[in-house]
Amino acid sequence: HIPLLFGYDVIHGAKTSFPIPLAEAASWDLDAIEKSARIAAIESSALGLHWTFAPMVDICRDPRWGRVMEGAGEDPYLGSQIAISRVKGFQGKDLAADDAIMACVKHFAGYGAVEAGRDYNTTTISIRNLREVYLPPFKAAVKAGAGSVMTAFNDLDGTPASANSFLIRDVLKKEWKFEGFVVSDWNSIGEIMNWGTAKDRYTAGEQAINAGTDMDMCGFIYSGELKKLVQDKKVSIERVDDAVRRVLKMKFSLGLFDNPYRNNNAEREKKLLNAQAHLEVSRDVARRSIVLLKNEKNILPLKKDIKSVLVVGEVASTKGDMSSTWSGMVDPKKNVTILDGIKAKLSASTQVMYSAGTDPKDETVLKLDTTLRLAEKADVIIMTMGERGWWVGENNSHANIGIRKNELAMMEALIKTGKPLVVLLTNGRPFIINEIAEEAPAVLETWWLGSQAGNAIADVLFGDYNPSGKLPMSFPRSIGQIPVYYAQRNTGRPYKANRRGQYDGTMYRDVVNSPLYPFGFGLSYTKFEYQPPVLSKDSISMDDEMTIKVKVKNVGKIDGEEVVQLYIRDMVASVSQPVKVLKGFRKVNIKAGETADISFTINSKDLSIWDKNMVFRAEPGLFKVMTGGDSDHLQEKSFYLK
Ligand code: BGC
Numbered sequence: 001h002i003p004l005l006f007g008y009d010v011i012h013g014a015k016t017s018f019p020i021p022l023a024e025a026a027s028w029d030l031d032a033i034e035k036s037a038r039i040a041a042i043e044s045s046a047l048g049l050h051w052t053f054a055p056m057v058d059i060c061r062d063p064r065w066g067r068v069m070e071g072a073g074e075d076p077y078l079g080s081q082i083a084i085s086r087v088k089g090f091q092g093k094d095l096a097a098d099d100a101i102m103a104c105v106k107h108f109a110g111y112g113a114v115e116a117g118r119d120y121n122t123t124t125i126s127i128r129n130l131r132e133v134y135l136p137p138f139k140a141a142v143k144a145g146a147g148s149v150m151t152a153f154n155d156l157d158g159t160p161a162s163a164n165s166f167l168i169r170d171v172l173k174k175e176w177k178f179e180g181f182v183v184s185d186w187n188s189i190g191e192i193m194n195w196g197t198a199k200d201r202y203t204a205g206e207q208a209i210n211a212g213t214d215m216d217m218c219g220f221i222y223s224g225e226l227k228k229l230v231q232d233k234k235v236s237i238e239r240v241d242d243a244v245r246r247v248l249k250m251k252f253s254l255g256l257f258d259n260p261y262r263n264n265n266a267e268r269e270k271k272l273l274n275a276q277a278h279l280e281v282s283r284d285v286a287r288r289s290i291v292l293l294k295n296e297k298n299i300l301p302l303k304k305d306i307k308s309v310l311v312v313g314e315v316a317s318t319k320g321d322m323s324s325t326w327s328g329m330v331d332p333k334k335n336v337t338i339l340d341g342i343k344a345k346l347s348a349s350t351q352v353m354y355s356a357g358t359d360p361k362d363e364t365v366l367k368l369d370t371t372l373r374l375a376e377k378a379d380v381i382i383m384t385m386g387e388r389g390w391w392v393g394e395n396n397s398h399a400n401i402g403i404r405k406n407e408l409a410m411m412e413a414l415i416k417t418g419k420p421l422v423v424l425l426t427n428g429r430p431f432i433i434n435e436i437a438e439e440a441p442a443v444l445e446t447w448w449l450g451s452q453a454g455n456a457i458a459d460v461l462f463g464d465y466n467p468s469g470k471l472p473m474s475f476p477r478s479i480g481q482i483p484v485y486y487a488q489r490n491t492g493r494p495y496k497a498n499r500r501g502q503y504d505g506t507m508y509r510d511v512v513n514s515p516l517y518p519f520g521f522g523l524s525y526t527k528f529e530y531q532p533p534v535l536s537k538d539s540i541s542m543d544d545e546m547t548i549k550v551k552v553k554n555v556g557k558i559d560g561e562e563v564v565q566l567y568i569r570d571m572v573a574s575v576s577q578p579v580k581v582l583k584g585f586r587k588v589n590i591k592a593g594e595t596a597d598i599s600f601t602i603n604s605k606d607l608s609i610w611d612k613n614m615v616f617r618a619e620p621g622l623f624k625v626m627t628g629g630d631s632d633h634l635q636e637k638s639f640y641l642k
Helices: 021-025 030-046 066-070 076-091 127-134 136-143 165-175 201-211 221-231 237-253 266-272 276-289 338-345 368-376 405-416 434-439 453-461
Strands: 104-108 148-151 181-183 291-295 308-312 351-355 362-366 380-386 421-426 442-445 528-530 545-554 560-570 581-590 595-603 621-630 633-641
Touching: 021 030, 021 066, 021 076, 021 276, 030 076, 030 266, 030 276, 076 127, 076 136, 076 581, 104 136, 104 165, 127 136, 148 165, 165 181, 165 201, 181 237, 201 221, 201 237, 221 237, 276 453, 308 338, 308 368, 338 351, 338 380, 338 453, 351 368, 362 405, 368 405, 380 405, 405 421, 405 434, 442 453, 528 560, 528 621, 545 560, 545 581, 545 621, 560 595, 581 595
Parallel strands: 104 148, 148 181, 308 351, 308 380, 380 421, 421 442
Antiparallel strands: 291 442, 528 545, 545 595, 560 581, 560 621, 621 633
16 A cells, blocks of 8 residues: 655656756746746646656766756856756645656766766765865755755765765755655666675665665665665664655655545646647747857847748757657657748748758768758858757767867858858757857857747747847867866966967966856847946945845847846955856846846855865955856956955
8 A cells, every 4th residue: 555656757848848957047047947847747747747857956067978958057056046946846835736746856966077078987076076066956956845866876986876875864864954765866776886886786785775875766676685684784674764764755745645646637638738838838938048149240130021041950850859858758749840930930921941951861961052052042041050959868978069060061151152141059068169159140059949949949030039048058169178167266377368379377278268158158139238236335244244236237229138147256265266156146127228226135154165174154354246147247346254
């Protein structure tokens, strides 16, 4: 009479597919992200599920890692806010409600730091780095009430995560008082043997359960070995009771003891899966996730009354790519392609031409001549460039994350026609796009946007939605710069950005230090002008608060949304601090010509750091406040914490 718990990877939507999590993070829109998770929960609960293996909250600063698409990018603050929204969205107000599913925060911990961006690899993370960067989103998700946590495939300082008692027992269960249960990753208890800290299944099981891993996902080690481990007194019965109690507790919270078939309802299934209302939200979240990277001479938005448009790129006409990976329940046939989205937006009087650009049987063979002939007849060219939908996700690390030669050759030939060209980047990770950024007049980062991808992209292309996304991860100029992220340390020889070839502090001789596009960057069809921040006081005490006010004016001709960002720097501390860390943001809609008054409040808790003795506290001294529209264009003021 113990009810079963049905779990599945509902990562970005169940039947209605939503943007990949990295793309959603680019929306910086917590309401939209919560809605997306809510709908995923509504649909997957209707399908009979109780549990999703999400959110993935691994901070990652290495776009070679394919799983970067599942997370919220490089920043622990943004990552924490998004983690909270996703947990709330999945679990709703009451886990026992018909439309709630339990969240599983993963992968605990440090998985995003796999060496060289190679999936399943080892990590080297100092305790400080772990506390500052990797743990905060987990803590935030646990505080938000996540019912379960999944361990990771990596080791941490030589101990596999599923056998890591420091992580699971000391930090998660004791320090954070987590009362849900910890599940291993897929056979990660079995993999302890491959890591070489256990010689057999028996010892691997002993290590995992004693470290605090309560449930064994698909390793069949607990079911095979636990009884003997208890008989041999290697594992106490109290530990087994605790693990069992944690799992049962969540089954009770989910209402499964009252109704083990609670989500078995064909009517709800019929009504809710792929519901029109869900598709509309998916379209809205998708367009909010698009980032405008370049718009020379304001060639975007395009006019709807153009006579002809040429769409180029294999991905522009494929449905499957749109929902990318981790979309196991999605029926790709229902996805809207980019080409179909564009066609649906335009009247019959606009001729929409299409060329994959390459031979459908062999994508290394360019169809240059036929494409150029079509280009001659086009008013404007829209071209997809990047990777394929299935090139990201688990075990999809890539050592090369640059644009393929073929695509570049096509883009350059098309630009030579003199026709305006818009590049749609289709990718699930930061890509190296120097030539595109240099040569293409307009570039939109469109990631993988799910069921409604084509419609959402057309909304932005033709001005029915003014893009508002901002990058949740820096875009490198070169593989050699990785990891490149905004929250760098100043170093003893601070670098000056963009000065090539001169000795100027910590730098490369061949590439400037800055990323091609910084964290938090994204343009709009309108322009926002920032006033410098105004602080309510010159100094605050440890139990005081400070208000930071920023005026942002929409100086363009159309309404738009802006993500106003707040960064802080602790100028002198017992341990070296990053040159800036995100501490707040607001996504606001500002009408053309109007000014928004944004206000942030900070206190000593927000200014706290892990000090020299690994105590989390604020240290008195000078702080800098920075505000602006991305991590690289900021205005600053200083104050003291006394
Ligand atoms: C992944 C997890 C996932 C699990 C179950 C593993 O390979 O690392 O993120 O939840 O499989 O599908």
